Structure formats: C-alpha cells, structure tokens
Amino acid sequence: MSLATASRAINGSETRTVGEDLRRRVAESARLLGYAPNANAQAMARGATRTIGVVVHDLTDPYFAAIADGIATAATERKLFLTLATTGNNLAALGDVVTSLDSMRVRAIILVGARWKDPDLQDALMASIDQYVGRGGRVVALGMDFPGVDCVQVANEAGATALAEELVALGYRRPLVLTGPERHSTAASRATAFTHRMKQLGHPVPDANQITSDFTRAGGTVGMRLAIEGGLTYDVIVAMNDVMALGALNEATRSGISIPADAGLTGFGDISTLVDVTPGLTTVRVPSGQLARLGLDLALSGPGDGTGSITVGVTPVLRDSTPALRDSAPASR
Amino acid sequence: MSLATASRAINGSETRTVGEDLRRRVAESARLLGYAPNANAQAMARGATRTIGVVVHDLTDPYFAAIADGIATAATERKLFLTLATTGNNLAALGDVVTSLDSMRVRAIILVGARWKDPDLQDALMASIDQYVGRGGRVVALGMDFPGVDCVQVANEAGATALAEELVALGYRRPLVLTGPERHSTAASRATAFTHRMKQLGHPVPDANQITSDFTRAGGTVGMRLAIEGGLTYDVIVAMNDVMALGALNEATRSGISIPADAGLTGFGDISTLVDVTPGLTTVRVPSGQLARLGLDLALSGPGDGTGSITVGVTPVLRDSTPALRDSAPASR
DNA sequence: TTGTACGCGTTATCAA
DNA sequence: TTGATAACGCGTACAA
Numbered sequence: 001m002s003l004a005t006a007s008r009a010i011n012g013s014e015t016r017t018v019g020e021d022l023r024r025r026v027a028e029s030a031r032l033l034g035y036a037p038n039a040n041a042q043a044m045a046r047g048a049t050r051t052i053g054v055v056v057h058d059l060t061d062p063y064f065a066a067i068a069d070g071i072a073t074a075a076t077e078r079k080l081f082l083t084l085a086t087t088g089n090n091l092a093a094l095g096d097v098v099t100s101l102d103s104m105r106v107r108a109i110i111l112v113g114a115r116w117k118d119p120d121l122q123d124a125l126m127a128s129i130d131q132y133v134g135r136g137g138r139v140v141a142l143g144m145d146f147p148g149v150d151c152v153q154v155a156n157e158a159g160a161t162a163l164a165e166e167l168v169a170l171g172y173r174r175p176l177v178l179t180g181p182e183r184h185s186t187a188a189s190r191a192t193a194f195t196h197r198m199k200q201l202g203h204p205v206p207d208a209n210q211i212t213s214d215f216t217r218a219g220g221t222v223g224m225r226l227a228i229e230g231g232l233t234y235d236v237i238v239a240m241n242d243v244m245a246l247g248a249l250n251e252a253t254r255s256g257i258s259i260p261a262d263a264g265l266t267g268f269g270d271i272s273t274l275v276d277v278t279p280g281l282t283t284v285r286v287p288s289g290q291l292a293r294l295g296l297d298l299a300l301s302g303p304g305d306g307t308g309s310i311t312v313g314v315t316p317v318l319r320d321s322t323p324a325l326r327d328s329a330p331a332s333r
Numbered sequence: 334m335s336l337a338t339a340s341r342a343i344n345g346s347e348t349r350t351v352g353e354d355l356r357r358r359v360a361e362s363a364r365l366l367g368y369a370p371n372a373n374a375q376a377m378a379r380g381a382t383r384t385i386g387v388v389v390h391d392l393t394d395p396y397f398a399a400i401a402d403g404i405a406t407a408a409t410e411r412k413l414f415l416t417l418a419t420t421g422n423n424l425a426a427l428g429d430v431v432t433s434l435d436s437m438r439v440r441a442i443i444l445v446g447a448r449w450k451d452p453d454l455q456d457a458l459m460a461s462i463d464q465y466v467g468r469g470g471r472v473v474a475l476g477m478d479f480p481g482v483d484c485v486q487v488a489n490e491a492g493a494t495a496l497a498e499e500l501v502a503l504g505y506r507r508p509l510v511l512t513g514p515e516r517h518s519t520a521a522s523r524a525t526a527f528t529h530r531m532k533q534l535g536h537p538v539p540d541a542n543q544i545t546s547d548f549t550r551a552g553g554t555v556g557m558r559l560a561i562e563g564g565l566t567y568d569v570i571v572a573m574n575d576v577m578a579l580g581a582l583n584e585a586t587r588s589g590i591s592i593p594a595d596a597g598l599t600g601f602g603d604i605s606t607l608v609d610v611t612p613g614l615t616t617v618r619v620p621s622g623q624l625a626r627l628g629l630d631l632a633l634s635g636p637g638d639g640t641g642s643i644t645v646g647v648t649p650v651l652r653d654s655t656p657a658l659r660d661s662a663p664a665s666r
Numbered sequence: 667t668t669g670t671a672c673g674c675g676t677t678a679t680c681a682a
Numbered sequence: 683t684t685g686a687t688a689a690c691g692c693g694t695a696c697a698a
Contacts, residue, residue, distance in 0.1 A: 002669045007693060015694090019667060034464040039436040040376040041691035044674045049373070051416070059402035060605065062395065069392035072419040081433065083384070084417040086405040100414065103372040131367045246609045272393065273606045276579045335685045340677060348678090352683060374675035377690045 001025070011037065043105060051081045052299060053101035055094070057113040059086060061216075061243060062271040063288065067112050067142060070292025078296070080107070087113075092121060098128035102137060108299035111149075112142040114215065117183040133304065140299040142291055144185060150308035152295045156186060157193035159284040159314035163266060164197035166316050167236055171325030172264055173203050176234035178223040178244055180215040187215050187240045190268060194238060209234060213244075220247025228255050236264035236322060242271045242283055249277070264322040280319030287312055334359065344370060376438060384414045385632060386434035388427070390446040392419060394549075394576060395604040396621065400445050400475060403625025411629070413440070425454060431461035435470060441632035444482075445475040447548065450516040466637065473632040475624055477518060483641035485628045489519060490526035492617040492647035496599060497530035499649050500569055504658030505597055506536050509567035511556040511577055513548040520548050520573045523601060527571060542567060546577075553580025561588050569597035569655060575604045575616055582610070597655035613652030620645055 001022065009018045009026035018026075029035075043049045054071055056064045068084065075082050083106060085097045101109050109132065116122075129139055129149065141151045167175065177195060180187025195205045209232055213223035220239055224247065227234070237252070237259075239245035245267030249259055259265045260279060267274075270285035290312055302308035334355065342351045342359035351359075362368075376382045387404055389397045401417065408415050416439060418430045434442050442465065449455075462472050462482065472482045500508065510528060513520025528538045542565055546556035553572055557580065560567070570585070570592075572578035578600030582592055592598045593612060600607070603618035623645055635641035 003692080004670075004694080005668060007691095008668090011693085013694080017667075022668085034467060036432060036435045036464060036468070038377070038438060038691050039433075040373040040382070040438060041674090042693080043373040044371070044377060044676095045691075045693040047674070059392065059398045059405065062398070062606065065392045065395075065398040069419060072392065072417065073421060076419065076421070081437070082417050084405065084415050086402060086409065088406060088409075099369060100372075102369045104414070105371060105373060131369060134367060135369070250609060273395065273609070276583060276606070277609050278611045336675090337677080337686075338684060340675095341684090344677085346677085350683070355684085371675050374690090375677075377692095378675075378677040380677095380690070 051106045053083045053106040053109040062273045066288040070289040074296045095124040095128040102132040108138040115144040115185045138304045142295045148306045150302040153311040156189040160190040160193035161197045172236040175238045177210045178239040180240040217243040217247035220244030221251045224248040224251035242267035242269040279321045282319045282322040384439045386416045386439040386442040395606045399621040403622045407626045407629045428457035428461040435465040441471040448477040448518045471637045475628045481639045483635040486644040489522040493523040493526035494530045505569040508571045510543045511572040513573040550576040550580035553577030554584045557581040557584035575600035575602040612654045615652045615655040
C-alpha cells in the first residue's frame with residue numbers, strides 16, 4: 001500500500017485502476033483515520049482548483065443577492081466552490097480583490113454589478129485582470145459592458161426603450177427620470193435609451209426632469225426629494241432600478257404624493273421582493289437566474305477574450321403603479 | 334537573490350528582515366514578471382489559510398443575505414476571504430459541504446440558519462464537524478442552538494414572549510399562529526414561547542389556531558390559505574418570520590381580508606425589505622449585522638468547544654399592522 | 667495492477 | 683542580513 005495507490009483509490013486516476021480489495025482497504029482506513037484530502041495540495045499538484053471567484057457589490061441589494069444565489073446554485077451542480085467578495089463602497093479595492101483571487105488560483109472570476117466610468121479605477125482593474133488572464137484565468141462580467149472580457153449583458157437599452165413605448169401607450173407624457181449617477185454605465189444606458197425613445201415619440205424629457213442621484217434605495221429617496229423641492233411637473237416617475245423606485249415611493253408617500261393617483265412609478269429589474277410592495281410596481285424584468293447560469297457557463301468555457309459576450313433579453317412588466325391614463329385628464333403635478 | 338530572500342521581501346517574516354536595496358529589487362522584479370504569490374502553496378507551507386467557510390441556506394431570503402453580507406464585510410476588514418456555500422433544499426448535503434470546506438482547510442466554518450431536528454442529518458453533520466474540529470478547525474453556528482459548537486444565538490424565546498405581551502397590551506386576544514415546521518428549531522422556539530406566554534396571560538391559543546407550514550414566504554401563503562379555508566377565528570396573525578408574514582399578507586389581501594382592519598399581523602426578524610411594505614409590519618428585530626460580526630469573532634477566537642456561546646437580544650418593533658384595538662370591539666373574523 | 671520518485675510554490679530552519 | 687535546503691500533501695510519469 002503505497003501513497004500513490006492510496007491517491008488513486010481515493011481520487012481516481014485517468015489512466016490507472018485499483019484492485020477491489022485494496023480499494024476497500026484504503027477507503028476503510030481513510031474513514032478510520034478521518035482523512036480528508038488537502039485541497040491546497042491537490043491544487044498545487046494538479047495546477048488547478050475547483051473554485052471560482054465571485055465579486056459583487058452588495059448582498060443587501062436583492063438584485064445582487066439573487067444573482068449570487070443563482071451562481072452558487074449553478075456552481076454546486078457542477079461541483080465547484082465559490083469564493084465570494086463584496087466590494088461595498090470601496091470600489092477602489094476591486095483591483096486588489098481580483099489580485100487576491102488570482103493568488104488563490106481560482107478557475108474563473110465573475111464580476112457582477114456595475115461598471116463605473118472612472119479611468120483610474122478602470123486602469124488598475126484592467127492591470128489586475130490582465131495578469132490573471134495571462135496566467136490562464138478566465139474573467140466574465142455580468143450585467144455590464146467590459147471591453148476585453150466576455151460579458152453577459154442585460155439588454156438595458158432595449159428594455160428602457162420598450163418601457164418608454166409602454167408608458168406612452170398608457171398615456172404618460174411627462175416623465176420624471178431618476179437617472180442614477182452619470183458615470184454609472186448601467187444607469188446611463190437605461191436613462192439615455194429611455195429619454196431618447198421618449199423624444200422620438202414626441203415627448204422629450206426636459207433636463208430639469210432628469211435627476212442625478214445614487215443607484216441605491218437612498219438615491220431614489222434623495223432624487224424624489226429633489227424633485228419635490230424643485231416643484232417639478234411629471235406624470236410618471238421612472239427610476240433606473242427597483243430599489244431606487246422603492247426609495248422614491250417611500251419618499252413620495254411621506255410627502256403626500258400618492259402613487260399611482262398623483263403619478264405613475266416604474267423601476268427596473270423585477271427583484272423578487274417586489275411581490276410584497278403596494279402598489280404593484282411596473283418594472284422591466286431582468287432574468288437574474290439565467291444571467292447567473294450563463295455567466296458561469298461562459299466563465300467555464302467561453303473564449304475568454306471578450307468575443308463570447310451575449311445579451312439576455314428583458315421584458316417590461318406592467319403593474320398597478322402605472323395604470324392607463326384617461327385621455328381626458330392625465331394626472332399631473 | 335535566493336528564493337528565501339524573495340519570499341521574505343514579498344510576504345515578510347516574523348524573525349528576519351531584508352535589506353532595503355534587495356527589497357526594492359525584488360519588488361521591482363515581481364511587478365515586472367507579474368508575480369502573484371500562490372495562495373495554495375502558501376497554505377501548504379504555512380499550514381493555514383486565510384479563508385473562512387460560510388454555509389447559508391438561501392441567499393434569496395433577505396435575512397440570510399443580510400447576515401452573509403455582514404460576514405463578508407467583517408471578513409474583508411480582517412483581510413480574510415470567504416468561501417460560500419448554499420445548501421438550498423438539499424439539507425442532506427450539509428455534511429458533505431462541511432467536509433469540502435474541511436478539505437480546503439478553511440480557518441473556520443460559520444453555519445448560518447436553521448437547525449432541523451433530524452437525527453440522521455444531525456449525525457452525519459456532526460461526524461463531519463468532528464473530523465474538521467479534530468484537525469484544528471473551528472465551527473460556529475449562527476442563529477441556532479447546536480450542542481458542542483460555539484453559537485451566536487438569537488433570543489427567540491425572549492422575543493416571542495415580549496411580542497405576546499405587546500400584543501395583549503394592544504388588545505389582541507386570539508392569535509392565529511403560523512408556527513412553521515415542527516422540527517425547525519428556530520420556528521419551534523418562537524412558537525412555543527409565544528403560545529406559552531399567551532396562555533400565562535390568560536389567552537391560550539387553541540390548537541386549531543396553530544398552523545404548521547414551511548418557514549418560507551410560500552409557507553406563509555399556504556398557512557394563511559389553510560386558516561381561511563378552515564374558517565378560523567382570530568384577531569392577529571403571528572408568523573414565525575418576516576417572509577412568512579409577507580406571504581400571509583399577500584394571501585390575506587387576495588382573499589379580501591384587510592390588514593390590519595380585519596386582523597393584525599406580525600413577523601420576526603425585521604428584514605430590511607420591510608421598509609417598503611404596506612402596512613408597516615410589526616416584527617421582532619434581530620440585529621443581523623451584529624450577529625454576523627460576533628459570529629466571525631467567535632469563529633476566529635472563541636473556545637471552539639461550545640462553551641463560548643452568546644445570545645443577542647431582540648426587540649419587538651410595533652408598526653401599523655398591529656394598531657391598538659378599541660376595548661369595545663376587537664376586530665375578528 | 668502496484669510501487670518509486672520527482673515536482674508543484676512557498677515558508678521555516680539552519681548555517682553562513 | 684543572506685543563502686541553501688528540507689519540509690508541506692498530493693498527482694503522475696516511469697519503472698517494476
């Protein structure tokens with residue numbers, strides 16, 4: 001009973017096989033001794049791990065949580081493990097996080113969330129990514145465009161465009177757009193496509209009705225407050241994601257503005273927690289589970305050079321927060 | 334420039350120091366070559382990793398997501414990494430998950446969520462845990478009692494008791510208790526303490542008014558439906574967690590039962606997504622961030638033998654879903 | 667089918 | 683302060 005035989009008996013081998021009796025004896029001894037193979041040693045000997053790295057901004061946001069859960073589930077099915085890192089506010093650390101995952105020799109890295117149009121951060125991050133990729137690592141970005149890496153994109157423009165069309169069809173004419181931060185690429189894509197389509201449809205959104213704030217629930221609250229203080233006129237509030245919409249809803253209600261009686265409201269994402277919100281929130285559904293699954297697949301077997309990017313479609317979901325307006329008297333404020 | 338010197342220059346050493354000039358040369362070369370230390374090799378040489386394993390049931394549940402996020406944040410502060418596993422429905426796999434984390438030689442394992450009173454599962458899990466602990470690993474359980482391992486407990490009994498007192502003080506007399514599964518220890522603790530206190534206060538909860546269903550949103554929906562079909566009488570619905578309460582709220586509303594006009598409603602946990610629910614849900618606040626932080630601390634430096642267990646307190650939070658009842662006419666159905 | 671011996675990348679021990 | 687070398691635990695080519 002040599003070490004090699006034991007190794008083969010426990011973890012198998014491509015080319016060799018082990019006698020039945022020995023196999024049994026080894027298994028027995030292993031159980032008896034409480035033996036658990038050292039994954040680190042295996043990683044070194046094999047030159048590869050079964051771990052993939054996942055970087056999300058914030059698990060507190062149901063959208064990210066849903067994606068992380070989807071990746072975790074898909075990973076388990078494939079007998080892979082997950083190393084998860086949250087960046088939180090500290091976006092500057094993203095490059096370092098990638099480097100750490102690189103050190104761990106994770107099979108692949110999945111970056112999920114938003115890309116900021118910040119040249120400095122971008123450069124630092126790209127440097128880390130290049131190192132990792134140069135060593136044979138694979139990187140995938142979920143829900144953001146990222147030149148040079150395979151992406152699973154969300155059809156933000158198409159979704160925002162479709163949403164504009166639906167709203168106009170319902171009779172809305174003068175949206176208040178909570179655009180999110182200007183340098184937040186996801187927010188910007190949605191906002192630009194939306195306002196663009198509104199203009200095409202004959203209802204351009206005045207600059208005053210485009211309010212910049214964070215891409216968070218707090219951002220929605222702040223944006224709404226600014227709108228109220230500015231005395232703006234609008235018949236529907238269009239937030240760039242669901243949590244912003246929820247923040248806006250809360251602030252509006254506190255200020256005596258009734259949704260949808262005084263104004264409609266829409267979000268983006270269709271996070272699962274929306275089912276318990278009143279009124280039912282009109283939004284654009286992003287299939288987060290599919291996003292996660294495709295992302296993992298791409299991470300495992302995509303080209304890895306950015307040419308494997310795909311886009312998942314999204315669909316407007318109309319609910320009570322945007323009832324059809326009567327031709328005679330569109331609500332306004 | 335030997336390997337040893339390079340190692341010392343890059344990752345430091347307890348006992349040695351490196352000359353300034355050499356240190357600079359090494360750093361320069363490392364950067365030039367795109368060198369990233371191999372964490373697996375380090376783990377082997379040092380005999381320890383900087384990774385901790387976290388096992389949660391389901392990231393889709395805001396309660397677990399909040400805890401996971403808290404652990405991730407605290408871990409980042411301590412320069413630790415997280416390997417995260419979700420068990421999902423497959424509770425039987427828990428032992429295997431622990432064994433896998435054992436293989437990875439994670440510093441500690443944090444088990445978060447619910448313990449099931451299933452002797453078979455329990456035995457399998459304990460076997461895995463014992464192996465891991467025998468090798469020097471540390472295990473901590475969050476939000477559940479787990480004999481033999483350090484726990485960060487939630488004061489479920491105290492919270493449920495306090496809730497009962499508050500409800501009675503508000504004028505509620507006849508609760509409908511959505512108990513959750515009988516073998517779910519958290520649910521059982523809360524339900525037992527609640528009914529016990531109600532009885533003490535002179536308002537015993539009839540068996541018919543105690544409904545068993547899953548500890549999930551769907552469970553809340555099902556439980557509520559059963560109550561409606563059973564034609565039960567109650568003045569407040571008491572769910573064993575927030576997502577159950579939300580499921581019940583939804584089902585009640587669909588069935589024409591108005592909360593709180595027709596009946597009060599309470600949850601447990603005070604998950605963050607409650608802020609956007611109408612009516613404001615009365616609940617018992619569980620400090621998930623604190624739970625996470627204490628859990629990590631305990632995992633890193635607790636005794637590791639179950640004697641380090643601590644309990645975090647909880648507080649009833651009264652909101653619109655349980656208005657004070659008029660003495661004259663308690664709502665009922 | 668089984669055993670031997672080397673290499674994976676790093677740290678720690680010991681000697682210089 | 684630096685260098686040489688033996689571990690760490692495993693997989694695998696090679697020999698038996």
